[in-house]
Amino acid sequence: MKKLINSPKDVVRESVEGFVAAHTQVEAQYDPIVVHRSEPKAHGKVGLVSGGGSGHEPLHAGYVGSGMLDAAVPGPVFTSPTPDPILAAAKLADHGAGVVFIVKNYTGDVLNFDTAAELAEFEDIEVRQVIVNDDVAVEDSLYTAGRRGVAGTVLVEKLAGAAAERGDSLDQVVEVAEKAVANVRSMGVALSACTVPHVGKPSFDLEDDEVEIGIGIHGEPGRKRIPMSSADSITDQLLDPILADMNLQASDRVIALVNGMGGTPSSELYIVYRRLAQRLEDLNIHIARGLVGNFVTSLEMQGASLTLMKVDDAMLELFDAPYDTPMKGL
Amino acid sequence: MKKLINSPKDVVRESVEGFVAAHTQVEAQYDPIVVHRSEPKAHGKVGLVSGGGSGHEPLHAGYVGSGMLDAAVPGPVFTSPTPDPILAAAKLADHGAGVVFIVKNYTGDVLNFDTAAELAEFEDIEVRQVIVNDDVAVEDSLYTAGRRGVAGTVLVEKLAGAAAERGDSLDQVVEVAEKAVANVRSMGVALSACTVPHVGKPSFDLEDDEVEIGIGIHGEPGRKRIPMSSADSITDQLLDPILADMNLQASDRVIALVNGMGGTPSSELYIVYRRLAQRLEDLNIHIARGLVGNFVTSLEMQGASLTLMKVDDAMLELFDAPYDTPMKGL
Numbered sequence: 047m048k049k050l051i052n053s054p055k056d057v058v059r060e061s062v063e064g065f066v067a068a069h070t071q072v073e074a075q076y077d078p079i080v081v082h083r084s085e086p087k088a089h090g091k092v093g094l095v096s097g098g099g100s101g102h103e104p105l106h107a108g109y110v111g112s113g114m115l116d117a118a119v120p121g122p123v124f125t126s127p128t129p130d131p132i133l134a135a136a137k138l139a140d141h142g143a144g145v146v147f148i149v150k151n152y153t154g155d156v157l158n159f160d161t162a163a164e165l166a167e168f169e170d171i172e173v174r175q176v177i178v179n180d181d182v183a184v185e186d187s188l189y190t191a192g193r194r195g196v197a198g199t200v201l202v203e204k205l206a207g208a209a210a211e212r213g214d215s216l217d218q219v220v221e222v223a224e225k226a227v228a229n230v231r232s233m234g235v236a237l238s239a240c241t242v243p244h245v246g247k248p249s250f251d252l253e254d255d256e257v258e259i260g261i262g263i264h265g266e267p268g269r270k271r272i273p274m275s276s277a278d279s280i281t282d283q284l285l286d287p288i289l290a291d292m293n294l295q296a297s298d299r300v301i302a303l304v305n306g307m308g309g310t311p312s313s314e315l316y317i318v319y320r321r322l323a324q325r326l327e328d329l330n331i332h333i334a335r336g337l338v339g340n341f342v343t344s345l346e347m348q349g350a351s352l353t354l355m356k357v358d359d360a361m362l363e364l365f366d367a368p369y370d371t372p373m374k375g376l
Numbered sequence: 377m378k379k380l381i382n383s384p385k386d387v388v389r390e391s392v393e394g395f396v397a398a399h400t401q402v403e404a405q406y407d408p409i410v411v412h413r414s415e416p417k418a419h420g421k422v423g424l425v426s427g428g429g430s431g432h433e434p435l436h437a438g439y440v441g442s443g444m445l446d447a448a449v450p451g452p453v454f455t456s457p458t459p460d461p462i463l464a465a466a467k468l469a470d471h472g473a474g475v476v477f478i479v480k481n482y483t484g485d486v487l488n489f490d491t492a493a494e495l496a497e498f499e500d501i502e503v504r505q506v507i508v509n510d511d512v513a514v515e516d517s518l519y520t521a522g523r524r525g526v527a528g529t530v531l532v533e534k535l536a537g538a539a540a541e542r543g544d545s546l547d548q549v550v551e552v553a554e555k556a557v558a559n560v561r562s563m564g565v566a567l568s569a570c571t572v573p574h575v576g577k578p579s580f581d582l583e584d585d586e587v588e589i590g591i592g593i594h595g596e597p598g599r600k601r602i603p604m605s606s607a608d609s610i611t612d613q614l615l616d617p618i619l620a621d622m623n624l625q626a627s628d629r630v631i632a633l634v635n636g637m638g639g640t641p642s643s644e645l646y647i648v649y650r651r652l653a654q655r656l657e658d659l660n661i662h663i664a665r666g667l668v669g670n671f672v673t674s675l676e677m678q679g680a681s682l683t684l685m686k687v688d689d690a691m692l693e694l695f696d697a698p699y700d701t702p703m704k705g706l
Contacts (some may be wrong), residue, residue, distance in 0.1 A: 048567040048587065050607040050644035050680060060607075061643040064650030068634075068666040103642040237378040257378065277380040277390075304398075309639040311675045312433040313391040314380035320394030336398040340670070345641045346678060350380060374704030 047246045054243035058100045058120055062107070069372035071111035075138075078131035081107040082117040082138040092210040092219045093117070093139030096148040096203055097132060098155050099124040101242070102263060104373035105200060105342045113369025114207035115148075116141075123242050123345075124264045126154030132162030136171055144172035144216035148203055148223060150195025151179040174216060176223040178202050180232040180353065182291045183260030183268050196263050197305040197342040197353045198230035201365070204376055208367035222364065226355065231291050233284045234268070234351030236261035236307065240344050259283050263307075263344045277314065281321040284352045289329075294356060296330040301337070301365060303353040308343035310350055315339070318350050334362055339375055377576045384573035388430045388450055392437070399702035401441035405468075408461035411437040412447040412468040422540040422549045423447070423469030426478040426533060427462060428485050429454040431572065432593060434703035435530060435672045443699025444537035445478075446471075453572050453675075454594045456484030462492030466501055474502035474546035476553060478533055480525025481509040504546060506553040508532050510562040510683065512621045513590030513598050526593050527635040527672040527683045528560035531695070534706055538697035552694065556685065561621050563614045564598070564681030566591035566637065570674050589613050593637075593674045607644065611651040614682045619659075624686060626660040631667070631695060633683040638673035640680055645669065648680050664692055669705055 051057050062081060066074045073084045096106040097119025106118035116139035121127030136145050145166065149159045156177065163173040180198030187194055206223040214222065236258045239248035249265035252258060257280065260268025272283075294300070304319040306312065319338050326333055334357055342351075357365065369376065381387050392411060396404045403414045426436040427449025436448035446469035451457030466475050475496065479489045486507065493503040510528030517524055536553040544552065566588045569578035579595035582588060587610065590598025602613075624630070634649040636642070645668050656663055664687055672681075687695065699706065 048584070048604050048678070050567070050610065050640065050648055052606045052608055052647065057643060057647070060650055061646040064646030064648070064653070064668070067653045068646065068649050068668045100643065101641070108642075237380070254378070274378050276382045278382055280380065308641050309676055309678070310380065311431070311638050311673065312438075312670070313387060313430065313675075316391040316394030316398065317382065317387070318380055318394070319398050320390055323394070323397045338394070338398045340642070343641065345643075346639055348378070348639070348676060 047241050049243060051243055057243050058122060062120060065107060071370055071372055072107065078134055080117055080119055080131050080135045080138060081110050083110055085112065087141050089141055090143050091141045092143045092214065092216050093141055093145035094148065094207055094210050095135045095139045095145055097121065097127050097135065098150050099126055101345045102342050108373030109200065109203050109371050111369065111371035113211045113367055114203055114371050123244065126152065126158050129158050129161040129165060132159055133165045136162060136166040136173060140171045144174065146206060146219050146223060147173060147175045148199065148206060149175055149177050150199055151177050151192055152189045152194065153191060154189065172216060174220045176220060176227060178227050180230045182231050182287050183233050187262055188266035189264065194262050196232045196234065197303060197351050198232045198355065200341045201230055201301060201355050202226040205361060205364040207369065208364035211367065230353060230355040231288045232351050232353040233288055234261050234349060235259050235280055235284060236347055236349040238309065238348040239265055240308065240347040261349060263342065265344065277317045278321045281318050285322060285325055288352060288354055292354065292356065294331050297332065299332045299334040299357050301335045301355040301357055302326065302333045303337040303341065305342055305351045305353060306340040307347040307349040308340060309346040309348040312339065315350055322352060335365060337376065377571050379573060381573055387573050388452060392450060395437060401700055401702055402437065408464055410447055410449055410461050410465045410468060411440050413440055415442065417471050419471055420473050421471040422473045422544065422546050423471055423475035424478065424537055424540050425465045425469045425475055427451065427457050427465065428480050429456055431675045432672050438703030439530065439533050439701050441699065441701030443541045443697055444533055444701050453574065456482065456488050459488050459491040459495060462489055463495045466492060466496040466503060470501045474504065476536060476549050477503060477505045478529065478536060478553060479505055479507050480529055481507050481522055482519045482524065483521060484519065502546060504550045506550060506557060508557050510560045512561050512617050513563050517592055518596035519594065524592055526562045526564065527633060527681050528562045528685065530671045531560055531631060531683065531685050532556040535691060535694040537699065538694035541697065560683060560685040561618045562681050562683040563618055564591050564679060565589050565610055565614060566677055566679040568639065568678040569595055570638065570677040591679060593672065595674065607647045608651045611648050615652060615655055618682060618684055622684065622686065624661050627662065629662045629664040629687050631665045631685040631687055632656065632663045633667040633671065635672055635681045635683060636670040637677040637679040638670060639676040639678040642669065645680055652682060665695060667706065
């Protein structure tokens with residue numbers, strides 16, 4: 047295993063230390079580890095918290111800042127954070143108007159955020175939870191009952207964050223987030239595995255000429271393994287299940303996201319985007335906003351995911367609202 | 377070779393097609409391939425052109441837009457563009473006040489940009505050239521007489537682009553760019569090689585426990601191969617030669633860039649940044665602006681480079697000037 051780390055046990059902490067040193071929008075507390083906004087609390091604003099296992103950067107800490115999250119909880123690599131840091135994040139995010147947890151649908155995350163929500167209620171913080179489950183690849187999975195939460199999470203965080211920033215109530219922010227979840231679908235492909243630092247070997251094996259369609263962001267199994275084929279063919283095999291699930295109509299508008307898994311050259315992501323744009327144009331579905339880049343990764347995995355979110359004017363207004371977070375490009 | 381491409385011969389063109397489909401700031405012409413701003417020409421503004429072999433995205437096309445480049449020339453992967461597309465870019469970038477070419481110091485690039493400059497002069501476009509040679513690793517290299525141009529190029533493009541945008545004259549833009557070049561130094565490390573699509577196999581071999589210090593952005597040889605060691609030790613081995621070359625004094629200010637080579641998880645880049653920030657703090661050198669991310673890549677290579685640019689108030693004002701390009705985060 048070759049990684050630019052000092053020790054597997056220090057990866058998350060040292061990475062967070064570097065992260066807050068580089069970005070003025072964020073600060074961190076370390077026992078337990080929580081990343082939060084450096085700006086003063088905005089009285090009466092709904093707080094927004096997300097988190098999960100590390101290794102998916104810039105998710106979630108990269109999205110902490112004005113217009114998006116108030117705090118993010120980076121768990122151990124590919125492992126849910128325990129309730130303690132989530133509770134600490136809720137306290138940091140609480141501006142007196144309640145807190146929304148945005149939770150990717152993995153069993154450990156759901157359980158621990160749920161426990162943290164109960165603990166927060168004991169401390170008079172009203173907490174509501176929104177579960178993101180945008181991955182159409184599989185119904186249940188290795189770590190999940192129901193569909194997994196993947197790259198669509200970023201779009202949910204953007205819309206809910208903008209709603210909270212403009213002063214929406216707790217109910218209204220939850221409504222925005224749930225509408226975003228209801229309208230977002232994703233699916234991914236892996237060309238190679240990634241190596242979790244404390245494991246020290248690749249999380250699965252793929253043959254030299256094989257890719258896995260429907261991969262999860264922790265390398266958990268997808269739909270099928272197929273021989274390597276063209277970018278256009280692979281794009282189609284990700285897009286078709288998404289379209290089959292969404293019931294999009296001609297003249298519908300979408301936000302289209304081609305997400306890199308961490309180790310994919312951006313030129314390849316744009317070749318995927320090219321095919322996606324052609325396909326949607328043929329269907330007379332309008333890409334209102336197009337995003338290409340590493341938004342939700344799996345360490346150094348090579349591969350990509352497609353995400354489509356059906357949007358209306360109200361959602362686009364939230365997507366376009368100003369934000370200032372370490373990660374740019376939304 | 378597993379890549380999300382359709383055919384090696386179509387990689388650059390299809391990637392550019394996806395790129396301009398995703399980003400409203402840019403358009404492309406295809407015969408020959410040039411990426412240019414979509415906004416109307418600004419009469420009297422100095423034009424700024426850069427380019428080079430593809431495979432280093434987002435360099436250069438990602439930096440086309442208001443406040444940075446007017447046009448970028450993506451050559452074949454890791455291969456200099458010929459004079460024709462460079463001349464075409466000069467014409468697109470010419471707003472009547474002359475054009476500056478920003479050229480990374482590789483023999484092919486220097487030769488072809490030079491020829492294009494001569495051809496442009498025949499068409500009454502005044503062209504000036506600035507050569508970037510920020511890599512302290514080696515004096516001459518596989519494709520270079522003198523030092524190579526690497527990630528510092530982005531900072532040169534940002535400062536020169538801001539100067540052109542505010543209405544500086546041709547002489548003034550060249551002066552800004554040359555001052556930027558004089559104050560920027562870089563050095564990189566590779567943990568793994570990358571594969572050029574039309575070659576189909578990795579561009580060099582590294583043992584499982586070996587890294588190459590001083591690597592070039594095309595995988596050309598660096599200073600030495602060493603056993604894999606800690607992120608802190610490797611960071612020191614990149615930083616020390618940079619510091620030895622720069623003659624920084626206590627209380628000097630720098631822009632510090634930790635650049636990913638394409639396949640490196642961002643968590644690792646932040647661990648490198650952490651060490652860099654600690655070392656500079658110990659020397660009482662102030663990081664005025666910190667950047668961490670994939671700014672100048674080598675396809676899917678795993679590794680990183682450090683760049684320091686010594687800055688004064690005038691340079692920081694240019695660095696902070698607004699810009700709107702497909703790549704964000706400067």
